[in-house]
Amino acid sequence: MARLEKVIFIFFAVLAVLPLLLPDWPYWGRVLSSALMLSSLALAQNVLLGYTGYPAFGGIAFFGIGGYTTAILMKSYSVPFLPSLLVGGMVAGFTALIIAPPLMRLKSHYFAITTLALQLALGEVVANLEFTGGTDGINLPIYRGPFEGYFFHFMFLFLALISFLINLWVDRSVFGYALKAIREDEVAAESVGVNTVLFKSFSFGISSFLTGLVGGVYAYWITYIDPTSMFDPLLSVKTFVALLLGGVGTTIGPLLGAFLLEMVSEIVWSGLTEVHGIILGLLIVLGILLVPRGILGVR
């Protein structure tokens, strides 16, 4: 596995120089940015589901929180992008930390459904607030500055790298051991002295912080956000499919699953426009049936 992880670092390096090599960059830039965005989301979810055993079906709620916070700070308070993004991630992370102790009393599908309800409810709240632009959403300026044309590719690449490094750290650290103990048996983890509430909360906080950052970059990338795009249940589904396809609880699986799903989706989309949804759905079902633990799955 360690060798495979080294390959991933080479993969990141290759992705960093690809803008200079690929001829049709606007097209490839969009495809690769989408794949890197999905990778970051899947890696963020992996901290919570893969290592802690808590499936947040509505984890995209924090994508929305991060995206909206970034957009509001930029648009209404003229804060530059990067500080806005950081605050967006932190608001998402702290929100998760605050709600974690009561929310994470629920387990497995109860937790999953509750987070999904939170995502849908937050979407409705945002749609009815004035300062969020309601259903009209928020328009953001088009990015003009260094690396124009490549900026969002590098931003998503950076987020994917950070998410990957955090997964590596969780996989090998004492913190990660506590999370894995909770995933294996929460009562047993408590009985050996692991403060399960604290560790679960931090896991949820880290996962949501990363998800919030991705939401912030996405908001600036597409320059227009509304509740439908930022609290989209389909994005939750896609994140879970990528994670399950690659392998839950592995450092590389979420990256592999996200790239595979995004590339297959792109090929099917460009070649079979009319039946794209059916073909993609069938491929996902086949993938899950043939490799139920994911391509690199260990659990």
Place this chain on the structure above:
Amino acid sequence: MSGKVLEVSDLRAGYGDVEILRSIHLHVSDGEIVAIFGSNGSGKSTFLKVVAGLLRPWGGSVRYMDEHIEELSPEERVRRGIALAAEGRKLFLGMSVEENLLLGSWIKRDKVRENLERVYEYFPQLREKRKTLAGDLSGGQQQMLSIGRALMSEPRLLMIDELSLGLAPAVVDRLAQIILSIREKEGISILVVEQEVSLALEISDRAYVFDLGTIVDEGSSEELLRRDSIRRTYLSLM
């Protein structure tokens, strides 16, 4: 200190609306092995859960080393020296033997290597199997791992739930010898919940008999072994 490691008075506890434990009075002295036995559903395991902090009591007091611990979290109780080898062994089945043991030393991470060696001395089989997944061990080895993991936190009070459950007699005999050796070498108190009454009385200094959430009999193990009611009801000797 009063010489009592654990002192429980008028303890009540249950699940939902169902009261399981009714007015339990029990104590464990320093260096003593105390057994709890009784029929299924008599509240033995529930009692250990309350002492370990995994279940909140409804009333009464639980004092450990003269300190009230009713409000303490399980983590804080482990830090003070209470360890539980839980019912069903509650192992991290997807982790290796050594990973399970390392997690047992969660609150004593500075002394993990020392504790690991100590546990391997009691259970040499675990050293041989240290890379094996806990889920792939035999029942006896899993019980050894469960007790070994509890010992990793350097407890002052070790609680073992259902020591002999599902194990072959030879394995149980071996475990009983190890329990006695742990008490001798570590000088700790041990509270054992055990359905096999002859075993419970053989390894313990004193014992309590639980029935329907109350204590119906208690005394020194030697005395209980001689008592007609115990011999008739639990040992089928009369």
